[in-house]
Amino acid sequence: MSDVPVITPEGVEAAVAEALAAAGAASDTPALKAARAAHQGDGSALATFNAQMRHVPKENKAEFGKLVGAARGRVNQAFAAREQELAAAEVAAALEAERIDITAVASRTRQGARHPMGLMQERITDIFVGMGWEIVEGPELEHEWFNFDSLNLDEDHPARQMQDTFFVEPAERHLVLRTQTSPVQMRAMLERDVPIYVLSPGKVARTDEFDATHLPVFTQAEGLVIDKGITMAHLKGTLDHLAQQLFGSEAKTRLRTNHFPFTEPSAEFDLWHPTFKGGARWIEWGGCGMVNPNVLRAAGIDPEEYSGFAFGIGIERALMFRSDVQDMRDMAEGDVRFSEQFGMVV
Known part of the structure; x- marks a missing residue:
């Protein structure tokens, strides 16, 4: 042991x-x-x-x-x-x-917000809904027939050339990025019975420069009325009402003779902006006119019985007029500081 x-x-x-x-x-x-x-x-x-x-x-x-x-x-x-x-x-x-000081001031939550462009488009559509119009939409990738042929733009028209339009390959499919929301109006005429009162807002694309006054992708709102007895007076009254709702009771519009393939007679229209920074003045806003009989025929509507008017405005320009935005690029670049200028929570 x-x-x-x-x-x-x-x-x-x-x-x-x-x-x-x-x-x-x-x-x-x-x-x-x-x-x-x-x-x-x-x-x-x-x-x-x-x-x-x-x-x-x-x-x-x-x-x-x-x-x-x-x-x-x-x-x-x-x-x-x-x-x-x-x-x-x-x-x-x-x-x-993990202690929480219940006497401390709560931290402010930074919430998301609507972009000013979206709010402007909604404001414009609300005006027309209040008038009893219908808001319609259509595809941004469109067939050439809807974008050009049905609107009385023949094959030789400058707007159909590559310098204005984004064509989608292969070419034999005849697809383009729509250059205006007018194709939506043609679709509305083909799908609905008259009378027709529609507004078609949406994005469009053209081969423009990206600068202070141009965007290659921008937003339009186009109005169309087809009914019996429609005249230029109805068009002028509609444009004046839109101007007053957006810019005040003193706002108004004026028409200047011009030419567009899908309207005849055609006009450019200007806005009298009563509260424009620097003083009230006339500002070019959009194009308009009476619907060309050829366009009505393409939609199967008898131009001897019905007439109509159409107009188009740029929503970016409306935001520039209403809120004194100086550079269109600010609307497209996604900087939250742009939205914050409008008092939005971002």
Whole structure:
């Protein structure tokens, strides 16, 4: 039995002291777990003493068993107490980190917002809905027949050349990015019975420069009326009403003779802007006229029985007039600072 390690009170006390010191030094739960493994695990001094009990003479087993058992109990209690202390401290730290000061001023949530262009388009459509008109939409990728032929633009018309229109390959499909929302008006005439009172807002594309006064993709709103007895007077009254709703009771429009293939007679119309920055003035706004009989015939409408008017305005220009925007590029570049100028929450 001389090769068996001897259990002594001094050795047991030293093992207990090391274990208690390690428990007290553990700064967090993982460190305590490591200390527990080192001082209570299978390779620890106390575990070794407990294993030696099988070699202790029978007459000494009670004495040494009590000594080792008491030591293990002290260490267990120390680790359990330290575990509770660390757990309580970690819970307190987590609560402090998540603490909410209910007396503090709440942070302002930055919410999304409608773009001013979308709001302007909605404002214009609301005016016409209030007049009993219907809002119609159509495809932005359009067939040449709807975009040109049906609107009295023959194959040699300059607007059909590459410098004005985005053609989509392959060419034999005869598809273009619509150059105006007039194709929607033709679709409306083909799909509806007369009388027709429709407004067709939407994006259009032309091979224009991207500068302060031009965009290659912009937004139009085009109106169409087909009914019996329609005259230029009805057109003028409609345009005046639109101007007054957008720019005030003193706003009005005037017509200047022009030529468009899909209207005859045709006119450019100007807006009298009473609150324009720098002083009231006339500003060119859009084109209009009486629907060409050829266009009515293409839609299967008898021009001897029905007449109509059509007009088109640029919504970007309306926003420029109404809100003194100087550069069209600001409307297309997606900078939230542009929207913030209009008092919007962004």
